[in-house]
Amino acid sequence: MTWNKSEEELRILLDDANTWNPNIKLDYKINKSLPFLDLLLRNNNGTLATSVYHKPAVEPYITPFTSDHPRHVFANIIKTSLERATRYSSTFEEFNNERRDVKLMLLYNGYPSTYIENEFTKYFFEYKSTSPFLQYIDQEKNYIQMRQKLLGQPTFRQSQVALSAAQA
Numbered sequence: 001m002t003w004n005k006s007e008e009e010l011r012i013l014l015d016d017a018n019t020w021n022p023n024i025k026l027d028y029k030i031n032k033s034l035p036f037l038d039l040l041l042r043n044n045n046g047t048l049a050t051s052v053y054h055k056p057a058v059e060p061y062i063t064p065f066t067s068d069h070p071r072h073v074f075a076n077i078i079k080t081s082l083e084r085a086t087r088y089s090s091t092f093e094e095f096n097n098e099r100r101d102v103k104l105m106l107l108y109n110g111y112p113s114t115y116i117e118n119e120f121t122k123y124f125f126e127y128k129s130t131s132p133f134l135q136y137i138d139q140e141k142n143y144i145q146m147r148q149k150l151l152g153q154p155t156f157r158q159s160q161v162a163l164s165a166a167q168a
Contacts, residue, residue, distance in 0.1 A: 039053055064109045103120075
């Protein structure tokens with residue numbers, strides 16, 4: 001949660017909340033930034049900002065391009081990484097940083113640069129119908145349009161849950 005009052009008032013509230021039910025204990029950390037799953041939350045002078053969080057023990061390892069996986073697996077890794085960058089990066093600058101990190105991670109794991117470029121092009125081409133996207137989005141306005149379109153779409157998991165509920 002975000003809080004605009006003093007840190008002391010927050011500590012008092014959370015400590016008090018921990019007395020409400022003996023079976024529920026709130027664990028809290030107070031900081032300007034905090035990782036949560038694969039998302040990094042930051043307080044930039046009262047504005048909530050988000051970006052992709054990379055766990056140090058895991059990154060930059062992904063399925064190597066030389067492995068015996070079906071070809072679509074490698075394309076899905078790239079698409080998922082770019083989609084995560086789009087969903088989680090609250091600013092154009094963060095998105096560009098993450099896109100660069102994705103490319104470096106792919107190169108590190110043996111993905112050919114031409115394959116990476118082709119998959120990046122395919123990803124950005126999906127949004128070409130609403131805006132003249134280039135492979136490299138170089139304007140913040142285009143990034144915001146792409147992000148809004150993507151955030152308006154349900155995730156695969158959300159689609160599965162909705163389908164299950166409709167069939168029940």
